[in-house]
Amino acid sequence: MTETYFDLFGVTPDNLERLMVSALSRGGEYADIFFEYTTTDELLLRDHVVNSVESTADYGAGIRVIRDERTGYAFSEKTDMRDLEKAALFAAGIADAPVLPRTAPGLRPVQFTNHYPILQGWDVFTLEKRKAWITELDRRLHEASPVIRKVTCALAFSIKKVMFYNSDGDFFCDLRPMTSVHLTCVAQKDGKSEMLSYSRSYRVGSEMLTDSLRDGIVSYIATRLEPLFDAGRPKGGEMPVVLGSGSSGILLHEAIGHAFEADFNRKGISIFAERMGQKICSEKITVVDDGTVAGNRGALNVDDEGIPGQKTYMVTEGVLTSYLHDRISARHYGVAPTGNGRRESFRYEPIPRMRATYMLDGDCTEEDLIHSVRKGIFVDNFTNGEVAIGEGDFTFYVKSGWMIENGRLTAPVKDINIIGNGPQALADITGVAANSVLDDSTWTCGKDQYCPVSCGMPSVLVSSLTVGGSSL
Amino acid sequence: MREEERKIVADALQMALDAGVDAARMCIEASGENSVTILDGNVDGIMSASSRALYMQLFVDGHYGSFSTNRLDYADLREFIRKAAESTSMVVKDPCRTLPRRELCYAGDSAGELEQCDLSLDQMGIDERIRLAKGCAEEVLGHPKLISVETEWGDSTEYEYMADTEGLSVSNLRSVCTLSANCTIRGRGDEKPEGGWFDSDVFTGKVQTEGIGAKALQRTLDSLGARKTRSGEWPLIVENTCSSQLVHPLISVLNGAALQQDNSFLKAHIGEQLFPEAMNIWDRPRTRNNYGSRCYDDEGLATRDRAVIDHGRIATCFINTYYGNKLGMDVTVDGPSLLRFEKDCDITKKPLTLQDMMKELDKGILITGFNGGNFNPSTGDFSYGVRGFLFEGGRKVRPVNGMNVTGNFIRLWQGLLLAGDDALKSNRWRIPSLAFSGLSFSGE
Known part of the structure; x- marks a missing residue:
């Protein structure tokens, strides 16, 4: 495979070593070179037929030089030595220190486990088969839910080929697949319109497109779409919120995940900046960020700085045990990198990013949590979230859920924003169920750059969050 | 360099014809950026x-595909186009997919007409960029509350050339420069409030280089001690920094895709006088010296001034060739370029500052930023997190945060009371501060 990647990017090991000498020529302490070739193919269904195809190809290399936590970065979309040398020399300019003659280390392969083997390539699942799979999905959706008026569906697969070398000699090649299906249904009933979206995404090949996946999509839409017509908004204000298992993991991503990314802490701007080793929530709570979940959207064999994929315990039985580090922050804190140095593409320098972030199981049931609430809401379907790192205020938008009245789910609710404060919300988790699930939707984190992630959680009870709603 | 790019487009069009396509459009985009x-x-x-x-x-042959690549070596490109043509021919035919009608396309000198590029950027060295960004930071360094200040100078230049097999040939050149500052300060307990400010312009010399850091710090200091206020119905003012967020949902459901998919809460109201007479939003795409301006859209359709909301009436939908064919509607353009809220018939008949607006309303919530939230394009229902200030007696009383505002976009805009005269030039859309009658706020 390695030889193929050298061919793909048109360079040799000697070329890499020569570039490294250029990158370090102004006194840089560390440098890395990241080659990438990503292809994406997508089929689009609209008005019952697959009538559009899209493909993209993106190719280039980025060169980073670090000196005293400062970063010089440049990239080139051509990988001939003249352009790469130019990029290396620009990035080298971040340093301006006395330079001793340097030699580049030889290539030392990084050892890692493959967390995303492709069991069935896309060449096997031909374009005709893909068209048939989506078209059948569309037919079954209309059949299962007669209120559906329109369906749009996109089926996408991408392959990212990466080759990496750094000034420590670390060298790796990685092939990162991603297959995704995303659909939106628009329904009409009694003169009213509603819409509902659904997605699934994995680091796998075409083996993802099974009958059971299609059955699951149809069942989800058939169950969830029609109740939206009867859903309303609750009376807004502070109230207990039961977060259902799975996609409620967005709470972790927004409420604490970003605040644990060590670049914010290195700059002292995170609300958790001085809390390492402290108890920050109930001992029932353990939160991990994991790059090793096989086939998961957030999985990484090796991060974009050459650190093998790993599982990082951020909160262990209520105690803050680790930030999420890239090389710069790990050096700042004097700890080992955690494999969270990620980048959207060769156009960007790596920064600390989450992978698959989830909470481990607690000790009760979801029913126990709902029964314990006299008046509040239950939510389990979300579209997006956001956080203000310094204040710790996070929000997430609830597409659908239910009122809880006297321990029972009553009326459906929809289209409400929930807002809370990260440390406070963590401290206010008073119950954790034993039903943790990783959600496999197309979660994409947009912290300066876009990166695929996933999130998950068991059902939890937060004793108080601010819920959007009517004032009546 | 530009001749080289024109040649790539011309050669790629020929490669597409050689590969068996009936028609094709190609656009090359070349950009340089520094920060x-x-x-x-x-x-x-x-x-x-x-x-x-x-x-x-x-x-x-009636099939359609859309592709992009940055591998422009001719051997790679020819192979990419060959495969693209092959996969295009395998999807279901769609007769609505056509190139735009030639008479609707732009044919002038876009770069000359819009003058939206600072050619002197080529001469700007890294030392000058560092000087500008450092100067911005020095305005606030040493303040006792300051934890961290991050400032940035960024600039980019973009050239594009678009051509199709029906004779379209248009190009444009534009630049943008931005100076920004973000401050983090000590707040209550572990809280570290943050805030920022920026200015941008097409031309380096027109970017405000003094006061950006100081304003970022002042806005952050003003937010110290923010907390929720009681839930209830409050009149609101949305500051010019974030008022565009209330216009975006309207625009997004007036495009062809939303209308054709019945995913638009405004579809049933096109042409109606739905909003107050004072609501007057125009698209002014040919505004000179402005980064967001454009003479043509993504398929070459010529832009022109259009009333989008004309004295409360929904006057324009953004319909490209495909959705024009599908819906049987007149083709316009694929979206707005420079939206302006225009006040030729404002209720008050006089220029208004933010302070004037608070005095007029006497009491309410001033929103200075949104924190998350979303809206439902089918119904227009929305719910957003907000931060800002409680005001009473026409003056800010205290900062608020951690609250949600919830409502419906039709009813929100029907409750428009006032529009300021303070649209920011640095924002892509020129929407001033706006005042509305009561909405539901959730807090304590």
């Missing part, structure tokens, strides 16, 4: 980049 980041007064990062990619739409 300098200063953390607490010291250089934290420098970046330089140049990119070039070719975007293509292929029409093969």
Whole structure:
């Protein structure tokens, strides 16, 4: 495979070593070179037929030089030595220190486990088969839910080929697949319109497109779409919120995940900046960020700085045990990198990013949590979230859920924003169920750059969050 | 360099015809960008980049495909186009996919007409970029409340050339420069409030270089002690920094895709006088010296001034060739370029500042930023997190945060009371501060 990647990017090991000498020529302490070739193919269904195809190809290399936590970065979309040398020399300019003659280390392969083997390539699942799979999905959706008026569906697969070398000699090649299906249904009933979206995404090949996946999509839409017509908004204000298992993991991503990314802490701007080793929530709570979940959207064999994929315990039985580090922050804190140095593409320098972030199981049931609430809401379907790192205020938008009245789910609710404060919300988790699930939707984190992630959680009870709603 | 890019487009069109396509459109985009980041007064990062990619739409015997690549070596490109044409021919035919009608396309000198590029950027060195960003940081360094200040100078230049097999040939050149500052200060307990400010312009010399850091710090200091206020119905003012967020949902459901998919809460109201007479939003795409201006859209359709909301009446939908064919509607353009809220018939008949507006309303919530939230395009229902100030007696009383505002966009805009005269030139859409009658706020 390695030889193929050298061919793909048109360079040799000697070329890499020569570039490294250029990158370090102004006194840089560390440098890395990241080659990438990503292809994406997508089929689009609209008005019952697959009538559009899209493909993209993106190719280039980025060169980073670090000196005293400062970063010089440049990239080139051509990988001939003249352009790469130019990029290396620009990035080298971040340093301006006395330079001793340097030699580049030889290539030392990084050892890692493959967390995303492709069991069935896309060449096997031909374009005709893909068209048939989506078209059948569309037919079954209309059949299962007669209120559906329109369906749009996109089926996408991408392959990212990466080759990496750094000034420590670390060298790796990685092939990162991603297959995704995303659909939106628009329904009409009694003169009213509603819409509902659904997605699934994995680091796998075409083996993802099974009958059971299609059955699951149809069942989800058939169950969830029609109740939206009867859903309303609750009376807004502070109230207990039961977060259902799975996609409620967005709470972790927004409420604490970003605040644990060590670049914010290195700059002292995170609300958790001085809390390492402290108890920050109930001992029932353990939160991990994991790059090793096989086939998961957030999985990484090796991060974009050459650190093998790993599982990082951020909160262990209520105690803050680790930030999420890239090389710069790990050096700042004097700890080992955690494999969270990620980048959207060769156009960007790596920064600390989450992978698959989830909470481990607690000790009760979801029913126990709902029964314990006299008046509040239950939510389990979300579209997006956001956080203000310094204040710790996070929000997430609830597409659908239910009122809880006297321990029972009553009326459906929809289209409400929930807002809370990260440390406070963590401290206010008073119950954790034993039903943790990783959600496999197309979660994409947009912290300066876009990166695929996933999130998950068991059902939890937060004793108080601010819920959007009517004032009546 | 530009001749080289024109040649790539011309050759790629020929490659597409050689591969069996009936018609094609190609657009090459070439950009260069530079940025300098200063953390607490010291250089934290420098970046330089140049990119070039070719975007293509292929029409093969009634089939349609859309493609892009930055591998422009001719052997690679020819193979990419051959495969693209092959996969295009395998999807279901769609007779609505056509190139735009020639008479609707732009044919002038866009770069000359819009003058939206600072050619002197080529001469700007990294030392000057560092000086500007450092100067911004120095305005606030040493303040006792300050934890961290990050400032950045960034600039980019973009050239594009678009041509199709029906004779379209248009190009444009534009630039933008931005100076920004973000401050983090000590708040209550572990809280570290943050805030920012920025200015941008097409021309380096027109970017405000003094006062950006100071304003970022002042806005952050003003937010100290923010907390929720009681839930209830409050009149509101949305500051010019974020009022565009209330216009975006309207625009997004007036495009062809939303209308054709019945995913638009405004579809049933097109042409109606739905909103107050004072609501007057125009698209002014040919505004000179403005980054967001454009003479043509993504398929070459010529832009022109249009009333989008004309004295409360929904006057324009954004319909490209495909959705025009599908819906049987007149083709306009694919979206707005420079939206302006125009006040030729404002209720008050006089220029208004933010302070004037608070006095007029006497009491309510001033929103200075949104924190998350979303809206339902089918119904217009929305719910957003907000921060800002409680005001009473026409004056800010205290900062608020951690609250949600919830409502419906039709009813929100029907309750428009006042529009300020304070639209920011640095924002892509020129929407001033806006005042509305009561909405539901959820807090304590």
